Amino acid sequence: QVQLVESGGGLVQAGGSLRLSCAASGRSFSSYKMAWFRQGPGKEREFVAAISWNGVSTYYVDSVKGRFTISRENAKNTVYLQMNSLKPEDTAVYYCAARQDYSSSWFRTISQYDYWGQGTQVTVSS
Numbered sequence: 001q002v003q004l005v006e007s008g009g010g011l012v013q014a015g016g017s018l019r020l021s022c023a024a025s026g027r028s029f030s031s032y033k034m035a036w037f038r039q040g041p042g043k044e045r046e047f048v049a050a051i052s053w054n055g056v057s058t059y060y061v062d063s064v065k066g067r068f069t070i071s072r073e074n075a076k077n078t079v080y081l082q083m084n085s086l087k088p089e090d091t092a093v094y095y096c097a098a099r100q101d102y103s104s105s106w107f108r109t110i111s112q113y114d115y116w117g118q119g120t121q122v123t124v125s126s
Helices: none
Strands: 003-007 010-013 018-025 032-039 046-051 058-060 068-073 078-083 092-100 120-125
Touching: 003 092, 018 032, 018 092, 018 120, 032 068, 032 078, 046 068, 046 078, 058 068
Parallel strands: 010 120
Antiparallel strands: 003 018, 018 078, 032 046, 032 092, 046 058, 068 078, 092 120
């Protein structure tokens, strides 16, 4: 069992930056593939980025490539999402997700993750 708590959201102007954090409780954090999803106003929840259990490999949706960076510190049971050059269309509730997985496969759908945080709001003003 893993509990996830996101933090770091807020209001930022277009072009600005934010860093989201997701703290995990429970053991074996390093055995989990971690991901960030987001849900904008009136939209479905969508995949943003994922990172392998050891932090070596990452995967991004095209719309955030070059602007967002996912990373993790297994010693701190924490995963991060550094968001730069933010745009108004990045406005959403951002969710952290986890699945216990050592494979090299990437997973982009909600049903493929077992644990979720409560979300943190990111608002980008124009």
